[in-house]
Amino acid sequence: MDQRSAEVSAQQIDADDLGFFRWGRVGGRVLLTNDAGDWAFLSEDELAELFAGKVVEGHARFEEFRGKGFLRDGLDLDAFAARIAQRNRHVRRGAYVHVVTLTHAGREGGQTTAQQGGDMSLETAETIAHFALAGLSPAMSFEFQGAAGEPLSNFAALRHFVETAQTENKRTTGKHLTFSVQTNFTAMTEEVAEWLIANEVLVCTRLDGPARVHDANRQHVGGSTHSDTIRWIEYFHRRYAELQRDPQQWHVEGRLAVTRDTLSAAREVLDEYVQRGMHSIHLHPLDASRFGDEVWAKIGYSPEEYLDFYRDTLETILELNRRGVALAEGMATIVLIKILTADDPGIVDIQSPYGAGTGQIAYDADGALYPCDEARAAGGGTTFALGNVSELAVEDLAAHPTVRAVASASLLDAQPMCADCWNKPYCGFSPVRNFISQGDLFGQRTKCFECKEHMAVSTMLFEKLAEESDADTRAILERWTVTRPAHAIDTRAVKDAF
Numbered sequence: 101m102d103q104r105s106a107e108v109s110a111q112q113i114d115a116d117d118l119g120f121f122r123w124g125r126v127g128g129r130v131l132l133t134n135d136a137g138d139w140a141f142l143s144e145d146e147l148a149e150l151f152a153g154k155v156v157e158g159h160a161r162f163e164e165f166r167g168k169g170f171l172r173d174g175l176d177l178d179a180f181a182a183r184i185a186q187r188n189r190h191v192r193r194g195a196y197v198h199v200v201t202l203t204h205a206g207r208e209g210g211q212t213t214a215q216q217g218g219d220m221s222l223e224t225a226e227t228i229a230h231f232a233l234a235g236l237s238p239a240m241s242f243e244f245q246g247a248a249g250e251p252l253s254n255f256a257a258l259r260h261f262v263e264t265a266q267t268e269n270k271r272t273t274g275k276h277l278t279f280s281v282q283t284n285f286t287a288m289t290e291e292v293a294e295w296l297i298a299n300e301v302l303v304c305t306r307l308d309g310p311a312r313v314h315d316a317n318r319q320h321v322g323g324s325t326h327s328d329t330i331r332w333i334e335y336f337h338r339r340y341a342e343l344q345r346d347p348q349q350w351h352v353e354g355r356l357a358v359t360r361d362t363l364s365a366a367r368e369v370l371d372e373y374v375q376r377g378m379h380s381i382h383l384h385p386l387d388a389s390r391f392g393d394e395v396w397a398k399i400g401y402s403p404e405e406y407l408d409f410y411r412d413t414l415e416t417i418l419e420l421n422r423r424g425v426a427l428a429e430g431m432a433t434i435v436l437i438k439i440l441t442a443d444d445p446g447i448v449d450i451q452s453p454y455g456a457g458t459g460q461i462a463y464d465a466d467g468a469l470y471p472c473d474e475a476r477a478a479g480g481g482t483t484f485a486l487g488n489v490s491e492l493a494v495e496d497l498a499a500h501p502t503v504r505a506v507a508s509a510s511l512l513d514a515q516p517m518c519a520d521c522w523n524k525p526y527c528g529f530s531p532v533r534n535f536i537s538q539g540d541l542f543g544q545r546t547k548c549f550e551c552k553e554h555m556a557v558s559t560m561l562f563e564k565l566a567e568e569s570d571a572d573t574r575a576i577l578e579r580w581t582v583t584r585p586a587h588a589i590d591t592r593a594v595k596d597a598f
């Protein structure tokens with residue numbers, strides 16, 4: 101047998117002079133990132149110089165690397181710690197996303213169909229409003245939904261909730277409150293619409309594209325026909341314009357159910373969003389565990405198929421932006437805020453630790469508390485139930501064993517693969533989803549769709565940022581970070597937030 105040999109020289113590493121960072125290869129270059137979210141692209145030669153301790157005073161990149169904390173020489177530890185604190189202040193902020201399920205009643209063919217769980221009572225709505233406002237966060241977002249899709253079939257509870265919260269907030273807490281309703285318009289009337297507008301409740305709905313795609317999806321995910329959805333979107337946009345409200349903030353937000361039909365209709369879907377005056381589109385894969393095998397075989401796809409679709413659609417959205425169309429992609433925007441600004445955008449699903457029970461609380465129609473809405477939807481009972489709003493105080497939740505287990509299972513610094521991954525500062529995963537899909541809270545990253553998705557999205561964005569000659573694309577990506585979710589507003593100085 102032939103014997104072959106190869107000479108291997110050990111990489112010279114001057115560990116004592118290096119800051120703590122992770123690295124990988126993206127867009128043909130070396131990417132360094134650290135826990136403060138700082139990043140830099142290097143050539144292979146520069147990486148070797150950095151490792152060998154040759155990036156010293158006088159080197160072209162010394163000042164940059166020192167400022168970003170990649171070098172120990174001259175590191176401003178206080179400034180570095182402040183940047184890490186700013187980026188992670190969600191861990192001490194208190195719950196700021198409150199997802200309130202008002203009803204389990206669905207509507208089919210114009211008729212209400214009662215399901216197990218029923219409607220939220222006015223008394224429970226009031227108790228939840230008081231419970232939530234007792235929390236620490238200076239800004240809160242209340243999201244109303246129905247388990248079967250239409251919270252407005254219990255409009256009385258929504259109205260009582262909003263009025264209670266607004267009155268209590270004026271009288272005592274003085275927080276920045278945002279309200280939104282995830283409606284499929286099946287119970288919308290002009291009277292309800294005018295109340296929502298007058299009381300500044302934002303409207304979100306499902307819009308899956310043109311009639312052909314939207315109406316096909318309704319067979320599997322329920323909701324209004326395309327024509328009804330469009331009629332109400334146009335109604336709200338007309339009224340916002342008459343009231344001269346800023347369209348950046350006041351527009352119906354569309355959420356897209358990406359099914360197999362969507363994969364081959366990306367351009368039609370985008371054209372529909374632009375035509376309807378939408379300002380953003382949030383691409384998000386369906387969760388296979390929510391569908392039976394037979395339905396998933398019709399509407400589902402593999403992670404690879406989804407990510408090919410995402411890449412192509414992101415390119416098309418960027419092309420539309422270059423032609424002057426203002427349309428941002430939601431997932432990219434979340435990640436870009438993490439990459440291009442000093443802040444975290446406050447999306448609990450992409451945080452370390454995952455924000456269930458600390459950043460988000462979900463309330464079922466009977467007042468049952470869950471750490472997040474996914475846990476409520478998955479629970480079907482007790483797995484993630486924390487108790488009832490009438491029995492607990494909001495400050496009890498962070499110490500609840502379930503919340504602590506979820507947090508420790510999602511702290512990326514302690515997870516195999518994540519601890520060494522260059523994408524760690526911009527990432528996060530849901531232990532609840534791991535539990536549903538893999539049977540335990542920790543799960544394995546190689547079997548985790550979120551891991552593949554987050555790595556792919558970050559890689560695509562860094563590939564764009566690596567192209568220094570493409571200033572247009574960089575300007576578009578920076579523009580997307582300017583409009584942030586209202587619940588990301590936290591005006592406290594970092595020292596007060598900790």
Ligand code: SF4
Binds near residue numbers: 522524528550551555
């Ligand atoms: S979930 Fe995946 S992409 Fe995210 S930090 Fe962990 S290994 Fe990296």
